[in-house]
Amino acid sequence: MKKKQSQIILSKYSPLMAVDAELFTQDGNKLPTPRVFSLCRCGASNNKPFCDGMHATIRFSGERKPNKALHKKPQEYKGSKVTVHDKRALCCHHGTCNLIGVFTHEKPWIKPDNAERTEDVVEIVKKCPTGALTATIDNKEIKNWFEQQKIIIQKNGPYYIQGGVKLIDDQATDTVLVTEDHYALCRCGASNIKPLCDGTHTSINFKDEK
Known part of the structure; x- marks a missing residue:
């Protein structure tokens, strides 16, 4: 059923x-x-x-x-193996995006290629509770898990x-x-x-x- x-x-x-x-x-x-x-x-x-x-x-x-940012498409941060999408207006500042060197306080905010493993980036994305972060690997966006x-x-x-x-x-x-x-x-x-x-x-x- x-x-x-x-x-x-x-x-x-x-x-x-x-x-x-x-x-x-x-x-x-x-x-x-x-x-x-x-x-x-x-x-x-x-x-x-x-x-x-x-x-x-x-x-x-x-x-x-009114918040125009809510209606904007997520920003894309492209790496050689993974692209991270960030819709910052949905962020609740939970603090899970803490992979050193990848999620930074300087532009560009996200640097996927600084990660030792692609899997580490995906795991951080999956910890985002709001859906503000998603990731694309091999042309497939990962956003439902x-x-x-x-x-x-x-x-x-x-x-x-x-x-x-x-x-x-x-x-x-x-x-x-x-x-x-x-x-x-x-x-x-x-x-x-x-x-x-x-x-x-x-x-x-x-x-x-x-």
């Missing part, structure tokens, strides 16, 4: 409504949930990660600020979505994602690219518990 397509549905003022989705902690523990459940994205719920209606009390708005549909709650951070969970929202977020295989959704309520995470939870010191 073909597994049901998991979905996350939202509007500008609503929480995240998960349908036919499995919810996990970052430690891999599966949480019991009904077929349809609501997850907080305003950052104010007293029952995190679940919504308790606080978004209405604080008059939360999920409106995304999760088989199980999951919503993973990061402690004091965003939701990591894996396995092709369909994102449906009233601001057409699916048109800016590089891949639906994996992406990150804001949980603190302060991201500038809502409903996607941009790493703002770190700068505002977002916490699960008050």
Whole structure:
């Protein structure tokens, strides 16, 4: 039997409504949930990660600020064996792109040929939780690698979505994602690219518990 397509549905003022989705902690523990459940994205719920209606009390708005970079194609950084694609506007600054000499703080930002092994570059790309990074080898772009549909709650951070969970929202977020295989959704309520995470939870010191 073909597994049901998991979905996350939202509007500008609503929480995240998960349908036919499995919810996990970052430690891999599966949480019991009904077929349809609501997850907080305003950052104010007293029952995190679940919504308790606080978004209405604080008059939360999920409106995304205009950001032309979200609609640009990823930058290409070509190497002799692998090309890395970087859509920087989707970056949540998770810090996994830390391969010394390859991911740098000077232009060009990414230098694939500085890696000892092509596999090392691909492994770093696969650690990117937002889909901002992908790679092309032998004319084939590598951007889908999760088989199980999951919503993973990061402690004091965003939701990591894996396995092709369909994102449906009233601001057409699916048109800016590089891949639906994996992406990150804001949980603190302060991201500038809502409903996607941009790493703002770190700068505002977002916490699960008050």
